[in-house]
Amino acid sequence: MTRRVTMLAVASLIGGLIVFDLSVSAQPNPFRAPPLLALGSGQAAGVAHCAAPAPTR
């Protein structure tokens, strides 16, 4: 058995993930997208990062 099997599996996994995500998520609106660059945009950075602190209730 070669990596052809696992490459097919990873392609299927990622394809399935994206299809699933699009089916359960809010419809994206490209006309309300943020500016191309965060730097210079005047907008605050998001919190979706690995170093994000644990929120307290």
Add this chain to the structure above:
Amino acid sequence: MSSDPTAAAPDQGLGRWPERAVLIAFALVAAFAISAATGARFGLIFLIGLGLGVTLEALRFGFAGPWRQMIVNRDPAGILAQLFAIGLVAVVAIPLITANSAELIGAHAPVGLAMIGGAFTFGIAMQVVLGCGSGTLVNAGSGNPVGLLALPFFAIGSFAGAFHLDWWTGLGSLPVIVLEGTGGLVTTLAGLAAVAALLLVLAAPGQRRVPRRLWIAAGLVAALALGNLVVSGQPWGVVYGLGLWAAKGAQAVGVDLAASAFWAAEGNAERVRQTLLTDTTSLTNLGLIGGAFVVAAWRHGFTQPLPRLPLRAWVAVVVAGLVLGYSSRLAFGCNVGAFFSGVSTGSLHGWVWFVCAFAGSWVGIRLRPALGLEAGR
């Protein structure tokens, strides 16, 4: 049939170009589709992720492997390249974040008991599967079955670790300590130089040279990481995105995310509602997998045989995947989010993470033979 061994070469070379063109076209179409559906920023972030995936796979730049090389063979080349890349990023990122703190954030997190334990445990697990956060993505993308099996469990573990994060951080932690401004940059560069000097002292004779490909890779990784910061407003990370993937799945099967302080928090709940194609770490993760896939296909990686490992090795990979995900959330990141991005944006937790994960790696390397994972090497 020609007996001339050179006769077939031009045909073979020409014969692979359509396949390679399709690969490149597919990657570019994916970036264009993301831009069209969600906005140009997100397409650009995906391209940055693709660039990282191509660089890591094509130039064999990684984290777990070089750490193993240092511990087992006293070969510091890979770690020296990592330190060089981190230094390059720090030179730009620390002043940039200091001057633009409203728009750009660093990978700043507190040092704490759970963070220390998480980093140590992560170090063990990453040597068991021979892949850290980025390494698992790249390995999976290139068709490595160990990386591919570890990946979904990494995501589940990351989701669970985030779910319990407030409890773990409640065990005790320091305030966030950040090395800022010129003083912070000088301290960071001095720290990197000190570690590099120590590695060179400890290196085996004849092992003090860094191959050219690693210098090139370090420069490319640094440039792409800075691009990620400027475009997305946050440093390169991996584990948040993986946890988010599992959070969406968990919600779909009825798990109450409101029971978790982390997932119920406004910013994270919004990420769960929106598509992954608007989440920075998800996009770079997808790009890493895609970039590695392209390189592996380009090189005809499909033909590589799969390793024959005993059952206990596959069980160990599943457990290690879960541990990688869970521990990296407690540690506020993996090699990328905590070590690479933490140190390069001045966070003290990045340095503590490095020491603890390196100690864990020493243990993990010694576990591999007992788990049957050296059988395929």
